[in-house]
Amino acid sequence: MTHPPAMLVLEDGRVFHGVGFGAEGETFGEMVFNTGMTGYQETLTDPSYAGQIVAMTAPHIGNTGVNDDDPESGRIQVAGYVVREPARVASNWRSRRSLDDELRAYGVVGIAMPGTRALTRHLRDRGAMRGAVSTAETDPEALLERVRQSPSMEGADLARRVTTAEPYVVPAIGEKRFTVAAVDLGIKSMTPHRMAERGCEVHVLPATVTAEEILARDPDGVFFSNGPGDPAATEYAVTALRGVLEAGRPFFGICLGNQIFGRALGLGTYKLRFGHRGVNQPVQDRATGRVEISAHNHGFAVEAPVDGPFDTPFGRAEVSHVNLNDGCVEGLRLLDGRAFSVQYHPEAAAGPHDSTGLFDRFCQTMEGAR
Numbered sequence: 001m002t003h004p005p006a007m008l009v010l011e012d013g014r015v016f017h018g019v020g021f022g023a024e025g026e027t028f029g030e031m032v033f034n035t036g037m038t039g040y041q042e043t044l045t046d047p048s049y050a051g052q053i054v055a056m057t058a059p060h061i062g063n064t065g066v067n068d069d070d071p072e073s074g075r076i077q078v079a080g081y082v083v084r085e086p087a088r089v090a091s092n093w094r095s096r097r098s099l100d101d102e103l104r105a106y107g108v109v110g111i112a113m114p115g116t117r118a119l120t121r122h123l124r125d126r127g128a129m130r131g132a133v134s135t136a137e138t139d140p141e142a143l144l145e146r147v148r149q150s151p152s153m154e155g156a157d158l159a160r161r162v163t164t165a166e167p168y169v170v171p172a173i174g175e176k177r178f179t180v181a182a183v184d185l186g187i188k189s190m191t192p193h194r195m196a197e198r199g200c201e202v203h204v205l206p207a208t209v210t211a212e213e214i215l216a217r218d219p220d221g222v223f224f225s226n227g228p229g230d231p232a233a234t235e236y237a238v239t240a241l242r243g244v245l246e247a248g249r250p251f252f253g254i255c256l257g258n259q260i261f262g263r264a265l266g267l268g269t270y271k272l273r274f275g276h277r278g279v280n281q282p283v284q285d286r287a288t289g290r291v292e293i294s295a296h297n298h299g300f301a302v303e304a305p306v307d308g309p310f311d312t313p314f315g316r317a318e319v320s321h322v323n324l325n326d327g328c329v330e331g332l333r334l335l336d337g338r339a340f341s342v343q344y345h346p347e348a349a350a351g352p353h354d355s356t357g358l359f360d361r362f363c364q365t366m367e368g369a370r
């Protein structure tokens with residue numbers, strides 16, 4: 001298959017050249033980078049990446065091809081893909097297709113270019129910004145004009161776009177112990193699986209579900225998932241969560257779910273300069289001092305007092321986890337132990353698995369509330 005010339009243009013006017021990878025055409029999104037050395041299939045299919053063009057810092061991508069076991073959702077979710085060098089040969093016993101073919105099948109435009117390191121350094125200095133990849137345009141100025149008219153990640157309500165249209169149930173594996181209502185803001189398939197492994201029957205519900213609809217299922221616990229977009233634009237989920245907390249149900253949230261929990265408690269959220277996307281972020285549990293190496297994918301964070309507990313409409317709360325790289329808030333909890341959330345990914349496939357115990361903590365919380 002021949003690959004046409006392609007270019008990547010950033011909103012501040014920086015231009016990179018390379019060759020097309022995946023579908024031909026033109027795509028717009030927030031330009032971000034992911035430092036994971038492994039797990040490109042999980043990254044590509046993580047709904048939290050909707051609306052983002054993702055650049056991989058690992059230089060060889062596609063080496064193990066594409067299999068049918070690892071996807072985190074039913075499709076490739078990224079708006080565009082940037083790699084240094086796509087594997088010329090996919091080699092793995094589970095591989096079914098090449099990554100190039102898979103990107104084409106979902107109409108996802110990508111670029112292979114030598115400058116991924118320069119791109120990453122640029123984004124670290126200037127921050128994540130809008131960008132475009134095109135195999136159709138030859139004039140960078142014309143593409144830049146369109147980038148500057150494209151929507152920004154700030155204020156974007158994208159959870160609505162990726163959520164399930166209809167509720168569905170993931171059955172417990174083995175004996176059923178709990179009923180969990182899981183609000184799908186962009187849920188990854190590994191998340192209900194991690195709960196099902198622990199005896200949870202997981203009722204996955206659309207993002208715009210109300211507190212009344214959640215409580216009508218009489219869940220032992222309520223879960224809010226990860227998801228794309230700006231938490232400040234996802235006010236409907238904040239309202240639903242406030243209703244759940246008022247009813248006193250145990251709550252666990254991940255990533256966007258953590259940001260929604262923060263906003264439900266009356267805290268603010270803000271956009272980080274370039275975010276955390278990778279599989280080796282050090283997070284400290286402030287209660288135990290234990291450091292977990294964890295998978296991350298977030299561009300926003302919660303603003304909260306880190307020097308001690310604070311008051312909320314649902315009782316005293318505290319920052320439970322912090323990131324040791326930049327000090328940002330990585331977890332929240334109500335002091336009564338009923339509700340907690342983390343900004344990172346305990347469900348992470350392909351790992352690391354330091355934080356999977358948080359699913360056990362959720363089960364203990366549900367057990368305790370009985």
Ligand SMILES: NC(=O)CC[C@H](N)C(=O)O
Pocket residue numbers: 048225226227228229230231254255256257297298299300301
């Ligand atoms: N993985 C997530 O849930 C991401 C949450 C939010 N969209 C952010 O970028 O911060």
